[in-house]
Amino acid sequence: MTTLKRLCAALLVSVAATTASAQDAAIGTWQTEVDDGAFGYVAMTQCGAAVCGTIQQTYNADGTPLASENIGRQIVINMAPAGDGTYAGQVYRPSNGKTYNGKMQVEGNALRLQGCVAGGLLCASQNWARVQ
Template sequence: MKTLLASAVMALGLAAPTVAADAVEGTWQTQVDDGAYAYVTIAPCGSNFCGTISRTFNSDGEYNSPNKGKQIVRDMAPKGDGKFEGKVWRPSNDKIYIGKLDQSGDRIKLKGCVAGGMLCSSQTWARIQ
């Protein structure tokens, strides 16, 4: 009986990070960057999470950007408490940065850093779905 109870507690403990990580799944609206913004759909990619540009908008409304369908959030590994680490691609300069994502409710703070994390730029995204 003790073994069964210990196994159940261990299974619940291992399941908790997965439940927390699932909260990041969905569609998020980016902030405006170089006159445009996007909807990014975040979903599992292996044991991590990735985000793909699903729709793009500028001052004239929705448009068909060449970046649609490209992965902007890459291999974000859950670190607990809504925090993830991976990589971020910035379409406007076609550079990949060390990425950190901090999800809280219907907001994501996404950071892209260089120089070992000393120089960072960030955006706050809002959940669409």
């Protein structure tokens, strides 16, 4: 293999790794904020070109396990990455059964999730912490 071919191959591997890590910033397990007396662990996974999040475990605010009908429910829906740590899609709020236009931003082990109405004029947000 010539030096030029090796350099090109190394460059392609480097670009692919950088692109994958930028797109996968949200992948992992995240702890939600307490909402209506409970919090959960949400597994964020690839769903096509987007990211989706499903409730894996739920807990009372004091940390004791909570059996919930929402375990297994997808609450982060088709969050499409913009490539800069921000995402746009939908979020479902189990406590009121409503789906909202959603925004998400990931910075390291912190994730800020927003659900918005009125064209994004009114938003509620939560800050989540990475568990895994």
